[in-house]
Structures are given as structure tokens and as C-alpha cells.
Amino acid sequence: MSRIAPEQLAAGVQDLPSLPAVVMELLGSIEQEDIDISVLAKKVSYDGALTAKTLRLANSSAFGLQVKVTTIQQAITFLGFQATRNLITAAALTGCFPSGRCPGFDDRAFWRHSIATAACARGLARRMRFNQDFAFTAGLLHDIGKLVLVTAHPDAYAEVLAWRVAHGGEWREAERAVLGLDHVDAGVALADHWQFSDTMRQAIAFHHAPATQGAGFLAAIVHVADAIVHGLDLAGDEHELVPRVSGVAWDAMRLSEEAYLHLFRETEEQLGEMAAILMG
Amino acid sequence: MTAPCLPLPLAEIVPGMVLADVLRDAKGNILLAEGVVLTETVLASLARHGIATLPIVQPDAAPPPPDPVAVQARLDRLFRTQDPADESDWASAALRHHLEDYRLRRGAGASA
Numbered sequence: 001m002s003r004i005a006p007e008q009l010a011a012g013v014q015d016l017p018s019l020p021a022v023v024m025e026l027l028g029s030i031e032q033e034d035i036d037i038s039v040l041a042k043k044v045s046y047d048g049a050l051t052a053k054t055l056r057l058a059n060s061s062a063f064g065l066q067v068k069v070t071t072i073q074q075a076i077t078f079l080g081f082q083a084t085r086n087l088i089t090a091a092a093l094t095g096c097f098p099s100g101r102c103p104g105f106d107d108r109a110f111w112r113h114s115i116a117t118a119a120c121a122r123g124l125a126r127r128m129r130f131n132q133d134f135a136f137t138a139g140l141l142h143d144i145g146k147l148v149l150v151t152a153h154p155d156a157y158a159e160v161l162a163w164r165v166a167h168g169g170e171w172r173e174a175e176r177a178v179l180g181l182d183h184v185d186a187g188v189a190l191a192d193h194w195q196f197s198d199t200m201r202q203a204i205a206f207h208h209a210p211a212t213q214g215a216g217f218l219a220a221i222v223h224v225a226d227a228i229v230h231g232l233d234l235a236g237d238e239h240e241l242v243p244r245v246s247g248v249a250w251d252a253m254r255l256s257e258e259a260y261l262h263l264f265r266e267t268e269e270q271l272g273e274m275a276a277i278l279m280g
Numbered sequence: 281m282t283a284p285c286l287p288l289p290l291a292e293i294v295p296g297m298v299l300a301d302v303l304r305d306a307k308g309n310i311l312l313a314e315g316v317v318l319t320e321t322v323l324a325s326l327a328r329h330g331i332a333t334l335p336i337v338q339p340d341a342a343p344p345p346p347d348p349v350a351v352q353a354r355l356d357r358l359f360r361t362q363d364p365a366d367e368s369d370w371a372s373a374a375l376r377h378h379l380e381d382y383r384l385r386r387g388a389g390a391s392a
Contacts, residue, residue: 169361227372231358231379242358242372250371260378 012152145187
């Protein structure tokens with residue numbers, strides 16, 4: 001067994017590659033409305049690759065724009081500040097972690113699952129009249145702790161993968177058995193280190209336990225979106241497994257069968273388009 | 281982008297079919313542009329030009345109908361840790377039920 005002590009987890013998080021400063025600023029201020037938009041647009045536009053990826057996302061059919069935006073400032077004008085900030089975050093995050101460090105860990109399956117969960121959570125939020133932009137980012141980030149563990153402790157995580165194949169069961173079970181902690185712990189450690197807002201931190205912390213007192217509605221949305229995406233079998237993972245769905249979270253959605261079937265289709269379509277842009 | 285195309289003998293072509301490629305005569309002159317919808321008049325004229333076959337756009341093949349046995353087997357695998365007899369896990373059962381309907385194209389998703 002390769003136990004990871006809390007101080008090792010903290011050290012691993014410190015050593016992670018850092019996000020562009022402007023993205024850190026965006027993540028920390030997700031609930032702030034009074035950010036100076038023109039300064040932000042300028043800062044992002046210094047990063048050509050980030051700008052290009054963000055604009056391609058903004059112009060994808062998932063966002064339904066009638067005009068083609070060619071600058072960050074334009075994206076903000078047409079999509080709004082919150083939505084644009086989410087796209088910038090998504091574009092930055094998907095390129096930030098090195099891939100292939102842990103043999104057997106499928107980075108593409110990880111990102112397909114995360115992107116699909118972001119799209120599905122956004123669709124759920126729209127139907128629930130909840131903030132769609134929070135839901136998108138929380139969906140994208142909910143399992144980010146896995147990447148923390150894979151990047152900082154690749155050998156130990158290879159044992160987790162072997163355990164999961166041998167015993168079946170959920171990721172968290174395998175992680176706890178081998179490492180003594182799981183991707184939720186790692187996600188929360190990263191949220192603290194990268195100074196995510198409290199809302200995001202809670203959604204990451206409670207997406208497997210949305211019935212916990214104080215978990216918040218966003219955790220329930222991400223919980224249901226996560227289960228739907230596992231059930232839609234979109235990651236291309238042979239050992240795919242749907243986690244037990246919380247009755248409390250499911251009840252909170254109050255959607256009809258018809259609404260679910262449309263949501264499934266929408267999620268599949270948006271994954272195809274967004275994965276092509278974000279994963280190159 | 282070239283559409284999937286099917287060379288058909290002129291006798292089998294009916295008005296309304298779509299030409300998949302430009303059509304030239306023996307000297308290389310363009311007779312018809314790609315994407316033209318063939319009419320009775322055009323077809324008669326092509327017969328006079330001695331054209332024997334035409335590349336025709338193949339209609340979109342409908343996706344094969346889902347195999348209910350395969351769908352159930354994969355869902356059984358995805359939901360393998362859930363016990364159908366456990367009534368307290370009704371939410372997982374509800375999700376599975378919607379996924380079944382979606383995969384088997386029953387209900388609201390069927391027409392899309």
C-alpha cells in the first residue's frame with residue numbers, strides 16, 4: 001500500500017504546474033461581479049493560445065451565438081462576463097496538467113467525463129433556473145482531485161488503478177483502500193491552494209454526498225450530472241460504473257422523463273463539440 | 281466535403297435524386313454541377329447525350345435500430361453495484377429507467 005499522508009498531499013499540491021495568473025484571478029473571484037472587465041479582457045488576450053481556444057468554444061453551437069466573436073471583449077459582450085470567464089477557465093484547465101505521467105490512467109477519458117459533466121450540469125441548471133455558469137465550472141472541476149493525485153503521486157495512483165481493476169467498485173473506494181485518502185480530499189486541497197470560491201469548494205467537496213447538511217444545491221446538480229454522464233457511458237472507460245444516486249439530490253431536480261431524455265441528447269451533442277476544441 | 285455516393289445506371293435514376301459530382305461530357309465540358317437535383321427533363325437530355333451512369337448522393341443511412349439485449353447487458357454492467365431489490369435506491373433505478381428509454385428510443389427522445 002502507498003499511503004499518502006496529509007502533508008504529502010499538501011506538498012504535492014504545491015508542486016503542481018501553475019495556471020496562468022489571470023485564470024487564478026478568475027477562479028478566485030467567481031462570485032465577484034465588480035471585476036474590471038476591460039482589464040481582464042486585455043490580460044487574457046496576451047495569451048494567444050488561451051484566447052484562441054476560448055473563442056472557438058464561445059463560437060461552438062453549445063452557446064448558440066448568431067455572430068462569430070473574434071475577441072475576448074466581444075465574447076463578453078455577447079455571452080456575458082460570467083460565461084466568458086468560465087470558457088477561459090475551461091480552456092486553461094484542460095491544457096494545464098501533463099498527460100501520460102501515470103501509465104494506465106486515461107487522461108482523455110478523464111476529460112471526456114469532466115467536459116460532459118460540465119455540459120450536463122449546465123443543462124440541469126438551465127432547467128432549474130440556477131446559475132448555469134457556476135454549474136458548468138463545478139461540473140468541469142468536480143473530479144480535479146484525481147488529476148492532483150495522478151500528477152503528484154503517479155506511482156501510487158498506478159496501484160489505485162490496479163486495485164480498481166482487481167476489485168471493481170468506485171474510484172473513491174480504490175483510492176481510500178490504497179492511498180488512505182481520495183480524490184475529493186485532493187480536490188479540496190487544490191481548491192484551497194488555488195483559492196477557488198467557497199461555492200466551488202463546496203461543490204467539489206460534496207458531489208458524492210449531496211445530502212450532507214450545508215452541501216448546497218450546486219453539489220446536488222453536480223452529483224446528478226455526474227451520475228447521468230457515467231450512465232450515458234461517454235468516457236470510453238471499460239470499467240465505467242454508475243455511482244449510487246442520492247434520492248435527495250434526484251428529488252431536488254424535479255424533472256420529467258421528457259426533460260431527462262432531452263438533457264441526455266444535449267449532453268452527448270455538446271460533449272462531441274467541446275471535446276474536439278478542448279482536447280485538440 | 282464529398283457526400284457518400286453511389287454510381288447508378290441511368291435507367292434506375294428517378295427525378296429528385298441528387299448528383300454527387302460534376303458531370304462532364306467527353307470533351308470535359310461541364311454538363312451539370314454537383315448537387316443538382318435531377319428532373320425528368322434533365323434525365324431525358326442526359327439519355328440523348330449517351331450518358332450511361334451517374335454518381336448519385338446516397339441518402340443518409342438511418343442508424344441501425346438498437347439491440348435491446350446489448351443495451352440491457354451494458355446497463356447491467358454500468359449499474360452492477362446496484363441491487364434492483366433495494367427499494368431505498370429508487371433514484372438509481374429512476375436514472376436507469378430513463379437511460380433505458382433513451383437507448384431504446386422510447387418516449388420523448390424517439391423522434392429526435
